[in-house]
Amino acid sequence: MSEVGHEVVVGLDASTASRHAAGWAAREAASRRRPLLLAHVFPRPLLELTRSRRSGESESHEPVQQAMRRELNAVVQQCLQIAPGLEIRTEMLSGDPVEVLAGKSEHAELLVVGSSGIGSADLVLVGSTAAELLAHQTGGPVVITRGGDQTGQESPQVVVVGVDGSPNSVRAVDFAFDFASRHRCRLVAVHAWSDLPLDYALAWDLDHDEAHREASELLSRSLAGCAERHPDVAVREVVTVQRPAQALVEASRGAELLVVGSRGRGPARRAVLGSVSHAVVHAAPCTVAVLRG
Numbered sequence: 001m002s003e004v005g006h007e008v009v010v011g012l013d014a015s016t017a018s019r020h021a022a023g024w025a026a027r028e029a030a031s032r033r034r035p036l037l038l039a040h041v042f043p044r045p046l047l048e049l050t051r052s053r054r055s056g057e058s059e060s061h062e063p064v065q066q067a068m069r070r071e072l073n074a075v076v077q078q079c080l081q082i083a084p085g086l087e088i089r090t091e092m093l094s095g096d097p098v099e100v101l102a103g104k105s106e107h108a109e110l111l112v113v114g115s116s117g118i119g120s121a122d123l124v125l126v127g128s129t130a131a132e133l134l135a136h137q138t139g140g141p142v143v144i145t146r147g148g149d150q151t152g153q154e155s156p157q158v159v160v161v162g163v164d165g166s167p168n169s170v171r172a173v174d175f176a177f178d179f180a181s182r183h184r185c186r187l188v189a190v191h192a193w194s195d196l197p198l199d200y201a202l203a204w205d206l207d208h209d210e211a212h213r214e215a216s217e218l219l220s221r222s223l224a225g226c227a228e229r230h231p232d233v234a235v236r237e238v239v240t241v242q243r244p245a246q247a248l249v250e251a252s253r254g255a256e257l258l259v260v261g262s263r264g265r266g267p268a269r270r271a272v273l274g275s276v277s278h279a280v281v282h283a284a285p286c287t288v289a290v291l292r293g
Helices: 016-032 044-049 062-082 097-105 129-135 167-183 208-229 244-251 275-283
Strands: 008-011 036-042 088-094 110-114 142-145 158-162 186-192 235-240 257-261 287-291
Touching: 008 016, 008 097, 016 036, 016 062, 016 110, 016 142, 016 167, 036 062, 036 097, 062 088, 097 110, 097 129, 129 142, 158 167, 158 244, 167 186, 167 208, 167 257, 167 287, 186 208, 186 244, 208 235, 235 244, 244 257, 244 275, 257 275, 275 287
Parallel strands: 008 036, 008 110, 036 088, 110 142, 158 186, 158 257, 186 235, 257 287
Antiparallel strands: 142 287
16 A cells, blocks of 8 residues: 555545546645545534434534535545546544644645636635645645646646745655656746846836846756756746746646745745736636645
8 A cells, every 4th residue: 555644635625626626636645646636624613513413313413524524435446537546535523624634734745625716716625725725834735726737638738837046846846857757748937127126126127138138047057957867858948027926927827837936935924926827816716736845
């Protein structure tokens, strides 16, 4: 059996978006040759409100748990249709969904959750759980799926990655190349000028040609190692004067996946996401992977 610590974990809440996330995760787990964990977290207040008592029996949570068990079993069958033979297990847990899933992500290969739709701030999985999960600055990558992903289609798809030279950006580039190689996607690497050092960007005598050259060199250096390790991945480099979030959202239209690094502000509980990560998570029209740390 595969090691539990390297599972692809999906947070489920019985929504359509949640089932879509499970399907995406099943394909990715099969591609990575990792087992899949389907996890549902009952908020403790919900269990308190849904207690039932049968004649002669103690209080029970069985009705709501049985309904979720049926949902989990149905999602297992859905995932096996997508990836026959995939190793899948399920868990029903209780507590704060953010804290429980964040704990699961500490040793997970990926944590996958669903969103309610293109451009919506209303992330599902018990209210804002998905958004709050992204604020945790430890754990594996968080993937927020949206409807209409096209992994597995015969025509080459596109993966977009944001590059700014930071440590998290390096991890994002590695993630993007690995995904593109396994799924036979083309890669579009985007670097915006506003990610240049602040004192340089604010200089009154900024030479735009020189700035563009330095930005192009930074982008090429950031991609070089992964490009050598993945010669099968076709790469297009984009250097732009647009704001980073705008450039990434526009580049991701029609893409299979957008990969970004989180610039979180320390380990504080539910800290604020970096502005670029926050913007693309809510505005990108495709599935988004956020590399935390």
